[in-house]
Amino acid sequence: MSDGLNMKEIKRPERATADTVAKMAGVSRVAVSRAFNPHASLKKEKRDLILKISKDVGYTPDMAARALVTRRSHLVGVIVPDVCSPWESQEIDALTTALQTEGFATLLFKTRTDQSMDERLLTYMKGFNLDSIIAFAENIGPETLANALDRAVPIYVTYPQNGVSPIASGSTAVFDRLDVNQQTGIGQAVALMQAYGCTKFAYLGGAKTSLANIERERALRQILKDRGLPDPVIIAGDFTYETALTSTLDLFKMGEGVDGIFSANDVGAFGVIDALRFKLGLRIPEDVKVVGFDDIAQAGWLSYNLTTVKIDLDDRVRALVRLILRRLKNPTAPAMVETLETRLIVRGTVGS
Amino acid sequence: MSDGLNMKEIKRPERATADTVAKMAGVSRVAVSRAFNPHASLKKEKRDLILKISKDVGYTPDMAARALVTRRSHLVGVIVPDVCSPWESQEIDALTTALQTEGFATLLFKTRTDQSMDERLLTYMKGFNLDSIIAFAENIGPETLANALDRAVPIYVTYPQNGVSPIASGSTAVFDRLDVNQQTGIGQAVALMQAYGCTKFAYLGGAKTSLANIERERALRQILKDRGLPDPVIIAGDFTYETALTSTLDLFKMGEGVDGIFSANDVGAFGVIDALRFKLGLRIPEDVKVVGFDDIAQAGWLSYNLTTVKIDLDDRVRALVRLILRRLKNPTAPAMVETLETRLIVRGTVGS
DNA sequence: TTGTATGCGTTATCAG
DNA sequence: CTGATAACGCATACAA
Numbered sequence: 122m123s124d125g126l127n128m129k130e131i132k133r134p135e136r137a138t139a140d141t142v143a144k145m146a147g148v149s150r151v152a153v154s155r156a157f158n159p160h161a162s163l164k165k166e167k168r169d170l171i172l173k174i175s176k177d178v179g180y181t182p183d184m185a186a187r188a189l190v191t192r193r194s195h196l197v198g199v200i201v202p203d204v205c206s207p208w209e210s211q212e213i214d215a216l217t218t219a220l221q222t223e224g225f226a227t228l229l230f231k232t233r234t235d236q237s238m239d240e241r242l243l244t245y246m247k248g249f250n251l252d253s254i255i256a257f258a259e260n261i262g263p264e265t266l267a268n269a270l271d272r273a274v275p276i277y278v279t280y281p282q283n284g285v286s287p288i289a290s291g292s293t294a295v296f297d298r299l300d301v302n303q304q305t306g307i308g309q310a311v312a313l314m315q316a317y318g319c320t321k322f323a324y325l326g327g328a329k330t331s332l333a334n335i336e337r338e339r340a341l342r343q344i345l346k347d348r349g350l351p352d353p354v355i356i357a358g359d360f361t362y363e364t365a366l367t368s369t370l371d372l373f374k375m376g377e378g379v380d381g382i383f384s385a386n387d388v389g390a391f392g393v394i395d396a397l398r399f400k401l402g403l404r405i406p407e408d409v410k411v412v413g414f415d416d417i418a419q420a421g422w423l424s425y426n427l428t429t430v431k432i433d434l435d436d437r438v439r440a441l442v443r444l445i446l447r448r449l450k451n452p453t454a455p456a457m458v459e460t461l462e463t464r465l466i467v468r469g470t471v472g473s
Numbered sequence: 474m475s476d477g478l479n480m481k482e483i484k485r486p487e488r489a490t491a492d493t494v495a496k497m498a499g500v501s502r503v504a505v506s507r508a509f510n511p512h513a514s515l516k517k518e519k520r521d522l523i524l525k526i527s528k529d530v531g532y533t534p535d536m537a538a539r540a541l542v543t544r545r546s547h548l549v550g551v552i553v554p555d556v557c558s559p560w561e562s563q564e565i566d567a568l569t570t571a572l573q574t575e576g577f578a579t580l581l582f583k584t585r586t587d588q589s590m591d592e593r594l595l596t597y598m599k600g601f602n603l604d605s606i607i608a609f610a611e612n613i614g615p616e617t618l619a620n621a622l623d624r625a626v627p628i629y630v631t632y633p634q635n636g637v638s639p640i641a642s643g644s645t646a647v648f649d650r651l652d653v654n655q656q657t658g659i660g661q662a663v664a665l666m667q668a669y670g671c672t673k674f675a676y677l678g679g680a681k682t683s684l685a686n687i688e689r690e691r692a693l694r695q696i697l698k699d700r701g702l703p704d705p706v707i708i709a710g711d712f713t714y715e716t717a718l719t720s721t722l723d724l725f726k727m728g729e730g731v732d733g734i735f736s737a738n739d740v741g742a743f744g745v746i747d748a749l750r751f752k753l754g755l756r757i758p759e760d761v762k763v764v765g766f767d768d769i770a771q772a773g774w775l776s777y778n779l780t781t782v783k784i785d786l787d788d789r790v791r792a793l794v795r796l797i798l799r800r801l802k803n804p805t806a807p808a809m810v811e812t813l814e815t816r817l818i819v820r821g822t823v824g825s
Numbered sequence: 826t827t828g829t830a831t832g833c834g835t836t837a838t839c840a841g
Numbered sequence: 842c843t844g845a846t847a848a849c850g851c852a853t854a855c856a857a
């Protein structure tokens with residue numbers, strides 16, 4: 122039997138505290154504290170000794186106790202509706218890595234449609250004294266979030282119209298934001314599609330209340346108008362593959378054919394492509410041209426090979442980390458803003 | 474200008490503490506503490522009053538201070554190599570949701586190949602006093618992890634051979650584990666493939682050091698042998714789409730054709746499928762049959778429509794949460810184990 | 826450079 | 842059922 126060693130009751134070692142190390146090193150516990158604080162003054166050999174002993178006995182400063190006095194938890198909250206959607210997960214991945222190198226840990230929170238749950242979650246979050254919080258979910262207003270957090274200023278990703286962020290004017294709560302200019306990339310997409318002969322466009326939307334979605338539709342409408350093209354047909358969507366699939370089918374079976382479809386996100390575009398190819402027998406890009414948004418990893422897979430509008434992931438994460446660090450350095454500064462551009466990644470779903 | 478309201482220096486409200494509420498309610502701060510602890514005895518109307526005032530002033534118990542005395546951080550660590558791989562992200566998503574309802578927050582850690590970074594990260598993690606930690610990464614040994622955590626017992630996902638977990642015997646550290654019996658599902662997969670005429674199998678591996686991968690290959694070999702089929706051709710892989718694509722191409726261009734490919738994970742299977750279809754002009758399932766592992770959401774998308782071995786996500790997460798709760802109730806109990814089955818999900822990549 | 830005293834916000838202990 | 846007091850482990854001001 123392989124479990125022999127594990128059958129006995131387990132015995133964990135005593136927790137080593139600063140006092141433990143202090144006694145062993147023959148110094149005060151304050152010296153131990155200083156040894157772990159690089160900018161504190163302490164004789165080098167003393168620090169080395171303390172650090173060595175700490176390693177031997179497995180001592181690590183307790184973040185909770187430290188947070189209690191420094192008022193810095195080294196915890197950054199991330200609120201998302203879905204961890205498992207590709208876009209979110211790529212963002213969380215990169216963000217976690219970046220935060221780790223800066224000495225922060227990522228605390229994950231998932232929103233739910235049930236409002237009461239959100240209420241409970243907010244007070245719960247507040248208890249952790251987050252140093253910062255990034256809201257990728259838009260169903261939680263800035264006031265709510267700012268109220269639920271003391272000493273932390275929330276960060277929102279917003280989508281300005283012609284350079285002006287609409288959300289900022291409507292709210293009295295202070296929050297920092299990452300402005301994503303979607304117009305550039307969408308403009309490039311429409312230009313390319315038109316160049317290859319598209320005349321009748323459709324827009325497969327995302328979740329109705331999503332600000333990203335609303336601004337994408339608005340930008341698309343404006344760009345089409347500027348180019349003398351007709352308004353887009355709107356296909357109802359919610360950022361999921363399944364809805365995209367059925368909604369696209371509905372559109373074409375109603376006889377409302379189009380020759381260019383712009384999807385609010387890549388996953389939706391995959392649904393569009395599969396509906397066109399496998400359910401309607403249409404060719405891409407010959408019969409219909411498709412463009413997505415996000416440039417997730419799967420967009421490069423050969424089955425889809427999707428032309429899409431990209432928000433650079435590294436830029437995005439760097440901007441977010443910059444916002445967090447700047448805010449922590451200056452907690453009372455006015456709202457801070459970082460701006461990001463978008464651009465078209467050309468692959469195989471637009472062409473002739 | 475829309476930012477007018479946000480230009481002024483911000484002023485955050487004073488943090489409300491238990492004493493604040495106590496004074497307002499005319500009770501001791503202990504009463505406030507009790508009001509937030511459901512099982513503590515406190516006159517109902519007194520509790521209601523305290524809770525009401527707390528809500529008004531926005532008071533929430535400080536988790537750091539609470540953790541300091543209760544020795545429970547309500548933090549569960551999750552260590553993953555990649556948040557953005559679909560399997561991981563689905564797991565994290567479900568786990569976070571489940572933990573949230575149990576009152577725990579999920580702390581995310583990403584591993585890196587750089588060993589020194591991992592070292593730093595471990596001591597860093599220790600500082601947070603996690604109540605539990607789940608290691609989805611296998612490059613961190615149980616001893617290392619158990620050592621880096623006091624009062625928390627790590628949880629590993631392991632893959633027993635014929636019902637016996639190999640990892641348990643090799644380690645002196647105590648850890649709880651989730652045993653996944655992969656044999657059942659793989660057996661069903663091979664049976665189906667053989668029934669549709671497969672005679673020459675290939676195995677597209679995952680990362681070399683992955684225990685899941687090693688056991689999947691071992692199980693496949695044994696099952697093929699039991700059925701009188703030849704050993705599988707091994708295709709080098711690492712769980713990624715790109716490697717799967719190029720490795721599959723290499724195999725077939727070397728003339729080593731096979732008629733059945735079992736991939737260590739779904740994403741790899743997607744690479745196999747795209748290589749066969751778009752680079753080699755082969756039909757699936759007519760020419761080659763393909764089976765994956767995981768049953769991620771994308772496996773159901775029409776472009777792939779992948780037959781795959783599934784580990785039920787809900788079962789998996791429930792088992793993990795059960796392990797955490799049981800361990801917290803009984804910190805010194807011997808190693809605990811939960812077991813999970815796998816089964817085949819039949820879609821379109823196996824057939825005739 | 827070093828040590829002493831104090832406080833961070835909470836819960837456990839013990840008395841009433 | 843309730844309140845005073847003492848921890849919990851650390852960092853900071855201050856004095857040496």
